[in-house]
Amino acid sequence: MSETELFIHGESTPAAGEATLTLVDPATGEEVVQVAAGTEADVDEAVASARDAVTDWTGMSTEDRAELFFELSDALLEREDELATLEMEDTGKPISQARSGVRSCARYFEYYAGITDKIRGDSIPVGDGYVDYTVREPLGVTGHIIPWNFPLNILGRTIAPSLASGNTVVIKPDEHTPRTAVEVAKIAHEVGFPPGTINVVPGHGSRAGAALSSHPDIDGVSFTGSVETGIEVAKSAVSNVNPVHLELGGKSPLAVFPDADLEAAAETAVDAIFGRNAGQVCTAASRLLVHEDIHDELVDLVVERAGELSIAAGPDDPDIGPLVSEDQLDRVQSYVDVGRSEVGEPIIGGTSPDRSGYFFEPTIFDDVDNQTRIAQEEIFGPVLAVIEFADEREAIELSNDVEYGLVAGVFTSDLGRAHRYAREVQAGRVFVNDWFAGGKNAPFGGYKSSGFGREKGLEAIDSFTQTKNVCANIEF
Numbered sequence: 425m426s427e428t429e430l431f432i433h434g435e436s437t438p439a440a441g442e443a444t445l446t447l448v449d450p451a452t453g454e455e456v457v458q459v460a461a462g463t464e465a466d467v468d469e470a471v472a473s474a475r476d477a478v479t480d481w482t483g484m485s486t487e488d489r490a491e492l493f494f495e496l497s498d499a500l501l502e503r504e505d506e507l508a509t510l511e512m513e514d515t516g517k518p519i520s521q522a523r524s525g526v527r528s529c530a531r532y533f534e535y536y537a538g539i540t541d542k543i544r545g546d547s548i549p550v551g552d553g554y555v556d557y558t559v560r561e562p563l564g565v566t567g568h569i570i571p572w573n574f575p576l577n578i579l580g581r582t583i584a585p586s587l588a589s590g591n592t593v594v595i596k597p598d599e600h601t602p603r604t605a606v607e608v609a610k611i612a613h614e615v616g617f618p619p620g621t622i623n624v625v626p627g628h629g630s631r632a633g634a635a636l637s638s639h640p641d642i643d644g645v646s647f648t649g650s651v652e653t654g655i656e657v658a659k660s661a662v663s664n665v666n667p668v669h670l671e672l673g674g675k676s677p678l679a680v681f682p683d684a685d686l687e688a689a690a691e692t693a694v695d696a697i698f699g700r701n702a703g704q705v706c707t708a709a710s711r712l713l714v715h716e717d718i719h720d721e722l723v724d725l726v727v728e729r730a731g732e733l734s735i736a737a738g739p740d741d742p743d744i745g746p747l748v749s750e751d752q753l754d755r756v757q758s759y760v761d762v763g764r765s766e767v768g769e770p771i772i773g774g775t776s777p778d779r780s781g782y783f784f785e786p787t788i789f790d791d792v793d794n795q796t797r798i799a800q801e802e803i804f805g806p807v808l809a810v811i812e813f814a815d816e817r818e819a820i821e822l823s824n825d826v827e828y829g830l831v832a833g834v835f836t837s838d839l840g841r842a843h844r845y846a847r848e849v850q851a852g853r854v855f856v857n858d859w860f861a862g863g864k865n866a867p868f869g870g871y872k873s874s875g876f877g878r879e880k881g882l883e884a885i886d887s888f889t890q891t892k893n894v895c896a897n898i899e900f
Contacts, residue, residue, distance in 0.1 A: 428459040428602065430466055430626065431609040433473035434619030439636050440465035440548040445599050445626060448730035450516030450746040451737035462627035467635040474565040474592040475641055477620030482562060482590040484618075486541035493537030493588070495615040500530040503611065507604055511576055512738040516746040516782065517701050517740050525576040527775035528864075529608065532580030535864045536588040543589060543885055545892075551873050553899040561888045562590030563667070564643035567636040568628075569657065570605060572598035572647045572748050573804075574703045579605055581864075582646045582669075583622065585884035594642070595624045596633045600748055602626035616620070629653065632692040640664050642890060647671070648706075650802075651873050660788070668692060669877035669887040671869060672705070673802040674830030677823040678709040678859065679813070679845065682717045684835035687858070690725035692835070693808075698733055698786045702744045702878040703806035704752070706874075707831045711799060711857055712810045713819055721814050723790060726808075727772050729785045746782040747805060753782040763789045763798040763807070794822050802828070816841060824850045829871030852878075 427444065429436040439460035447457045462470075500507065508522040515522070519829075545558035566586045570579050575597060582594045597605040602624075609622045627630050637645050638660035645661040647654050648671040661668035678696060680689045696709035703710070714722050736742035745755045753776060760774050773787030784806055792799050792809040799809045813819045823832050823845075833855035834845040846854040852870045855861055862868075867883040869875060877887045 428457065428606055428626070430460055430462050431606050432466070432470045433476075433623065434613045436610070437466075437469075439463065439627075440578050441471075445602065445628075447514060447600070448749065449513060449781075450748055453750070453782065456513065457603070459626050460626035460889070461599070462596075462632040464626050464631060466627070467596075467632055467639060470594045471565060471639050471641045471798065473623050474594050477592045477618055477844075478564055480618045481587075481592050481621050483808055489588070490537040490540045491702065492616055493533045493540070495586070496612050496617070497533040497537070499528060499611050499615050500533070500608070505609060506575065508540070510603045510607065510646055511601070514559040514765040515572065515701070515748055516576065516743045518743070518745045519702060520741050521739065521745075525574060529576040529580035532584040539585075539882065540588045548766035550895065552734075554895055555896060555898055556606040556893070556895040558649075559892045559894065560885070561683075561892055562892060563888055564591060565641065566591045566593050566646060566888060567639065567642045568593055569633050569636065569645070569647045569649065570595060570597045572600040572811075573701055573706075575601040575604050576608070578648050579608060581598065581879050582648070586646070586888040589885055589888040591644070591888055592621050593596070593623065593864055594636060595622070596629075596636050597624065597626055599628050599722075610870070611727075616645070619771060620804045633657075634660065637661055638663060642666060644668070646887065649753070649757055654875065655827050667887070668823065671706055671879060672830075672875040673804075673828055673879075674706045674870065674874055675711060675800065675802050675826045675828045676707060676709050676851070677711045677713050678832070678833040679713040679819040679823060679835070679868070680715065680718065680722055681819075681834070681836040681838070682715050683837045684857070685699040685837070686718060686722055686725060689835040690722060690729055690829040692859050693726050694729040694733070694837040695832070697808045698730060698744060698806050700860065702747055702784070704748060704804050706802075707860070709831075709833060710808060711794075712808055713813050713822055714810060715819075716812050716814055723771070723810055725809075727788060730772055730788060732747070735783055735785065737781065744786065744806060746783055747783035748782070750782055753784060756784050756803060756807065757809075759798060759801070759803045759805070759807060760787055763809075766798060794825055800826055820845060820848045825874040830874035831855070840856065845851040
């Protein structure tokens with residue numbers, strides 16, 4: 425098996441220890457490649473490299489930084505086949521979804537290329553005799569802990585605004601999916617990013633991840649992942665008085681009213697839970713709230729469409745690929761077993777197909793009480809809970825009655841109802857008659873236990889800059 429090394433200061437670098445990560449093909453369960461596992465010493469080296477690179481990176485003109493962003497975006501698209509194959513092999517997702525991840529990562533660099541010269545402060549009137557203004561300055565070195573479900577997408581989403589703000593970065597990709605992060609760093613170096621601007625240390629979260637989030641020379645931390653780990657990352661960052669941005673889990677509701685286009689609502693509901701990475705997405709619509717007057721009709725449509733989904737390995741480009749690991753498969757199966765004890769037999773799915781790999785059927789539980797575990801806890805797999813409601817007020821209350829607040833959606837032809845729902849639902853993003861809408865320029869982040877801070881759009885710059893105020897006495 426070949427081995428992927430760390431990438432530090434513009435070079436492939438062996439890990440300080442001899443430990444490795446063994447990557448497994450989720451479609452077969454077979455070991456396919458070894459990746460060097462970084463330790464605390466490797467994180468120290470990467471952070472030192474990023475620190476050394478700060479002066480060169482912040483001293484570069486915004487026009488030159490923007491040009492590098494455009495060149496990196498183009499280079500990523502030129503190597504779409506290679507990068508998509510790596511993401512498909514690491515995550516198990518269908519090849520078309522892996523290709524989408526490459527294009528999304530490239531688009532983030534293209535978008536933030538246009539922002540490098542637009543980060544500016546304000547002039548503040550404080551009275552005669554004074555000039556008062558603010559300056560937005562980079563934090564310095566930022567640490568980025570990337571999850572396994574969308575390695576390329578989330579890498580671009582978090583490091584592009586940080587780099588555009590003038591920071592250098594150290595990336596700790598998930599131990600299941602580290603290879604694309606290393607390749608992006610290599611490509612960035614090839615197009616001209618200064619050595620040390622982008623550093624990657626694969627490794628276990630308990631070692632490399634913990635070392636990065638708690639490192640005294642890191643100036644800010646971005647984490648995407650589970651609530652439990654996010655809390656520990658935040659504690660580590662705050663111990664060094666560092667800002668931290670958290671994008672955590674979700675248990676997102678999609679509410680459908682009788683005046684909705686039911687065909688469109690059913691198609692969207694299926695795609696929103698099953699159609700993206702086998703439900704392994706924090707923004708999945710894992711709770712389908714259905715008005716009692718259309719319950720039977722809509723559920724029949726959803727079940728029909730779910731039953732038509734293909735399940736296969738990534739190269740076949742199915743609707744649903746395997747889950748990322750055996751542990752994730754066991755997690756989903758355990759929640760389905762909980763659902764059986766709480767609700768009864770699912771109306772479709774509920775088992776893992778008799779084949780190699782970590783596949784799981786699209787699964788739907790009907791007549792679910794919102795207080796059950798399968799309605800309250802993030803399963804992170806192809807499992808949908810259908811919950812009935814009687815009126816608009818109950819739909820809003822059910823939507824909000826979870827600890828999460830990442831995404832919500834409503835299907836209705838009543839414009840007033842749509843905006844009332846959007847106003848009252850506790851979620852950082854609200855979809856109306858759609859799901860997974862919005863571009864790279866639309867802010868994204870959660871309420872409640874789904875995290876804090878915003879990614880994407882102009883708001884992402886706030887997470888990677890700090891404000892300096894200058895007040896000058898001009899009559900001194």
